[in-house]
Amino acid sequence: MIIGEFFRGLFLMIWRVATDQPEAKADLLAVFPPSARPVISAVLTVSPIIGIFATLFALTTLLERKGLGRIQNRLGPNRVGPFGILQPVADGLKMLTKEDIIPRSADALVHFLAPVVLAVPTILAFAVLPYGRNLVPVDMDAGILFFFAVGASTELAIFMAGWSSRNKYSLLGAMRAIAQMISYEIPLIISSVSVIMIAGSLSPVEIIAQQGRYLAGGFVPHWFVLTPWGLAGFIMFLIASLAESNRSPFDIPEAESELIAGHLTEYSGFKYALFFMAEYFGMFAVSGLAVTLFLGGWHAPFEFLEIVPSYVWFFAKLMGLVCLFIWVRGTVPRLRVDQLLNFAWKFMLPLSLLNLVVAAVWHFTAAWEFPGAGLGRWLLGAVMIGVPYVWLGRALSGSKKITQRTYRFAD
Amino acid sequence: MQAAFAIIAALTLVSAIAAMSLRNLVHCALCLAVAFAGLAAMYLQLDAQFVGFAQVLVYIGAVAILVVFAILLTRSGQPVPHSVVSRSWIAGVAIAVLVFCVLTRVILSSSVSQRSLPAKPSPTVREIGNQLMTWYVLPLQVIGLLLTAATIGAVIIAMNERKSAGGDHRVTADQGHGHGHLAAPTGLNEGNATSIASETGSESPAHYPQPEREREVLAK
Amino acid sequence: MLGEGIIKGMVETARNFVGSYSDPERLTTVEYPEDKIPAKENARNFPFLVYDGDDAARGLRCVACQICEKECPPKCIYIVKSKDKKPDYIGKPQFYPAVFDIDVSVCMSCQICVEVCPFEAIKMDTEFELSNPDRFGGLLQDKHRLAKSNEYYHKIHETEAAEVDARLAAEKAKAEAKARADAEAKAAAAAKAATAAATPKPAPNPTTVAPAK
């Protein structure tokens, strides 16, 4: 009897999740005694998230290697399984069976704790993202703040890894990582503040709800990325999130041609795998936040497509951003650490602060009523952010006399 | 609830004590971060979400990082060679106990402890924002001004230091720790530049034009 | 300097990404154990000894003159000359190598042994899959493992082998003609035996090797 109820609840839960219905877990939870319900509920929420993102992680590593291979005119991994799709499994097995080496002079406890301390916050960050219409693990009033708070605590883990290894490359890598992450956290937060300001809420659910309208007969979504401040904020958010997740061209903490592997130099086996996983999880989380803040979260791009389950849109947008990250990684060389910091402080920070002003102007010009007001608003915002962009860009490159050069030839 | 509080409080206290007493500065800083996290957990337990997250963001994400960065830049996290406890620790403990007793006495006898607790407020972020921007706007501005002034001061101090430190690093590095000296290739500056010049001169006939600048260089 | 260089680069990588699907010319790699790039005709890897006919022991062209042993830059060839003689392809009695070893782990595939050999006896193989669990014995190749037939030589270096065969055939014909002339001369006038002095020597190959004096 109980077992029948359990399976009925389980089926209903899956059905309701698949069809975007609310209260998915209610019937299943009713099977259990009330005292056990909070724990069961938590397990039911957490395990699919970890499972889905772990699968996504495996797929992304494969996608990245395949994509980079194709960008570089190679085939990419193609040995394990058909078209190499079992490559992540092979990688995982390799990682798990490798010897776990702790350097003799390392600080063993901190060396052990660092990957754990890194993995926990990156997984915690998934707690506040709305994955679908009724799929929010924790609907928190200060959700965005929570996200940034847990994101900030990963820096300490990287420092722990770099310092405890007692390796000069690790130490240099850790110092670079901290400098970089602190610098880019500010533009990251400020560029999302413009969204928070317009939406008037720190709750991801509320922010998505505000992007749920459609204009022009359902063909233009009301996403924040389609406003001038939103576009600028989105681009800055993307650049800052590349830096936050240590992806190329901001992969200087683990720049393999300079610092071997930075803070990961002395890690092997499962601990290395944890770092690797945390890096990808961080990338997913920050892309998920970008989707939430700027790309309308789980909303479909056109109104008539809303019949497709909402989580499909969320994950499609997420993977789109991940592909963009891979594409960038396959193209650009790495910045130097001081240029990186200059870029953060002299370009990103002023521009993101200015973007706040643009967002405010956008907010207060909403009352414009004359014909062509929408276009005028748009152009005003674009000019307000575009002119300083050109000016700051010129100033940043002009300060060091960086120019296009011509060359002499002797016969 | 009580048990959770006890665990968090114990963790916070233990890590705070460890932050004071461990010999390795980096360990101290890490323990301090744990203590900050414990405090944040307490705020969250009191349903003060905003303060709790701000605590994590500011104290773990910024202050603790700043502390370890400072340690890295100055001492490379070397453990101090001597014990961190001073010789007159008995006097210290005595004073601490005395202060604790006085405080306990004062708190117990004050009227605050007799007053009943007000109903638990559950402030939303929006309310906090409204309060900050209306009732507390002056303190907020003053704090902002103070922090800006401090930042500018720090920048000025750092700029001065850089100016005074701009010597020839290479020489100081050599003096600093008699490292095996590399025969400086700069010495070639004084060497004779004529060899290539004469070679090119003799072997390349006149119809091999060289730009003006190169002639100068080669003739030097 | 406002990001257009990066965008141009990204367009370029995207073009290559798409091109790798639409234009197989772009993919320079092959999937090795299944596909192999056919060996070029001039390709060289490690030397082998050519034999004529079916019997590797009898048909070996090598006469153990040890020139290759002397000229080999890393000195990876080891030859012991035989005590007795046996007839070569012309029919003339010659020494043969009692031992002919090449240490493949030392050999650097320079082809100098092939160039200096006056008897067209040592040639370069194109076989490169020589991996072996035994790093000493497995890579030390003796006479029997080195001996490969002239047909094999034709298979891997077609043009070159044809040239070599033509040259050898010409020599053989010359030697036979000479022998016949000698025999006739001997039969005709035994007193004029002094004419048969010159020894056959390999004809110079105008394209490959400078003539040996």
Next chain:
Amino acid sequence: MFMETAIDTPESKYEILPKTLSNGEMDGELLEVAMGPQHPSTHGVFRMDVVLDGEKVVKLKPVFGYLHRNHEKIAENTTYLASMPYTDRLDYLCSMTNNWAYALSVEKLAGLQPPERAEYIRIITGELTRLVNHTCLVGFLLQDMGALGTPLMYAFREREMILDLFESLSGSRMMCNYMRFGGCRVDLPAGWLEQAKRAVDSYSGFLDEFEKLLTENEILVARTQGIGVLPPDLAVNASITGPMLRASGVNYDIRKVDKYGIYDRFEFRVPLGDHGDVYDRYMIRLLEMRESVKILNQALRDIPAGPIVDPKAKLRGFRPKVGEAYGRIEGPKGELGFYLISDGTPNPYRYRVRPPSLINLTVLEDMCLGQDVADVVIILGSVDIVLGEVDR
């Protein structure tokens, strides 16, 4: 627990020892890092003992010799011919030009004159080698800059075509061992010229693609301009040669100066840089590749038929008369010269290589001081060394 005294633990041996300045001021601490010999971007087994102040280099000491294999002494103990395959292994990316330089000096010693077709073949293979070398260099330089292999893979894709040409010509992709005293070893196989023409024609397209991919890239420009400046007077005094010297603005190209071989018959220009930084060195190589393509087009058009080896040359029992000779060419990396003394025996009495990689490396510290660690890597990359040639 609080009272425990400090014990000198064995770990302290492995501590990162901070080095303070002699005046004892807290002026930042110096960190000694041994970059190499096992380091991903030292281009072989090469070590740089770097002293860092933060990330700034205050001292750099190159340490090499890990790949020393006695090349010159071996050559003095073997015949002239037997040294030829060893020269392949000097700068293993450019075996053709190494062969050429050695053959040139032996020809000077023995008074041999290669026939015209052989000279053309030498120019074709030599310029193809220059393409290979510069292509590899720009690929590896960008790899060092962190471009994750994409430029390197494009570079290798093109290099593959030339290596195929080398394989069908000489039998080996990299260790060609192709030139002989007084000519070349074998004649061009059938269809080789057409294949070479195709490869050369597609090369301009590749160069365009490469420039579009990276030359205007803001990150590359910011990373390389003004980094690792080599002033022309220092370059001349340190006897730097090759693209590095020309990037500093000194017009010195042995192809123009010596006109060895038949270079005087070809129309080409020598690109010169004005700043002597990493960007100029990168650009000079790209421009030189375009000039090489020009030379190749002319050579492939004009190559005559004929013999490929001087009839006076002999393979076995080669004994040049007593004397000495120095033959040099403009290798892809700089002036590559071989100095030989003959005492009339089959072995040279003295055999000396003038390796461009080693001599160009001597100014590494001067270029690196005051730069970042990240710059050290790309400065080393822009010097273009091959450790086989540095250590010999």
